[in-house]
């Protein structure tokens with residue numbers, strides 16, 4: 001039974017603080033709070049999906065309720081910790097805010113909090129997607145949050161903090177989990193691949209990380225799917241084909257053509273991508289990422305970058321280009337006449353970046369022209 005298949009994302013859920021990737025600021029603060037015994041009544045973990053909110057909440061619960069706790073470096077084999085890992089601890093209660101019966105659960109919670117924990121030091125309520133609670137449930141929760149008994153701790157998680165009532169927010173210590181940088185996703189996937197005896201090239205991993213956009217769960221799900229398709233050996237072309245992605249060098253070539261204003265080359269590359277069934281929406285996102293990198297490069301170098309295909313572009317041009325690409329996004333995403341919309345977006349973006357450059361030239365000339373008559377009249381006076 002124990003050999004039953006488990007998806008990677010679940011099998012590789014971080015079990016200790018050290019396993020959590022890319023959220024050092026959160027982990028450090030929680031560890032410090034535990035070490036100094038300054039543990040708040042309620043925490044709120046905010047962040048995009050699959051970045052470690054639920055995992056960190058559970059690890060925090062383990063640190064609070066482990067034998068001789070609270071202790072940040074608890075032993076994962078401690079029976080008190082294992083019961084939390086296995087979801088059998090009576091003192092760690094998880095409620096999914098998105099489910100229909102959460103109101104009843106929150107009502108139960110109000111009665112339940114009065115009773116002392118059964119084994120651990122604390123009763124810990126982890127409420128996932130807290131923004132999805134109905135108003136009724138929110139209000140019921142608020143009453144408990146106002147005066148929680150000493151032995152009760154709350155950990156809330158949300159992907160949409162705007163929807164959490166201010167009255168709840170103001171009673172919580174808030175932590176923002178960030179999208180996980182691609183190189184850390186690659187690192188974690190590599191560790192998993194080694195353990196699972198999967199041979200995967202660095203290019204393939206980079207490609208998976210690119211698609212996951214900072215979400216570790218997404219990255220792991222894609223990796224899982226690739227293993228189903230390819231077995232134990234995965235290379236970049238496999239990932240590109242399965243997900244209809246465009247190869248890195250082709251994206252660079254297209255970005256270069258856009259920077260150079262080479263309309264013919266743009267159209268040729270788009271044709272090629274479309275004919276081989278590539279995902280143009282994704283290509284547009286990847287292009288934006290490249291232009292953004294060039295923009296950051298230009299800003300750090302005082303106003304110019306030649307990162308897009310070696311063409312020197314100003315910060316202003318790159319901003320216009322990025323703007324143009326974003327403007328067209330809606331049309332391309334609509335899916336109708338996707339290719340045409342995509343081409344038009346690129347061509348317009350090229351024009352926008354160039355016309356602005358011409359605009360500034362005109363402005364400079366106008367400024368010079370304004371100065372010129374003064375110089376002439378000065379001369380006449382002489």
Ligand SMILES: Nc1ncnc2c1ncn2[C@@H]1O[C@H](COP(=O)(O)OP(=O)(O)OP(=O)(O)O)[C@@H](O)[C@H]1O
Nearest residue numbers: 009012013020021049050051052053054055216217
């Ligand atoms: N920071 C991280 N470090 C390591 N693995 C992670 C991290 N974040 C997510 N994962 C992986 O993704 C899976 C899902 O993570 P988790 O449930 O903690 O995310 P979440 O932020 O709560 O997502 P959601 O908002 O969708 O509930 C985990 O089981 C783990 O495999």
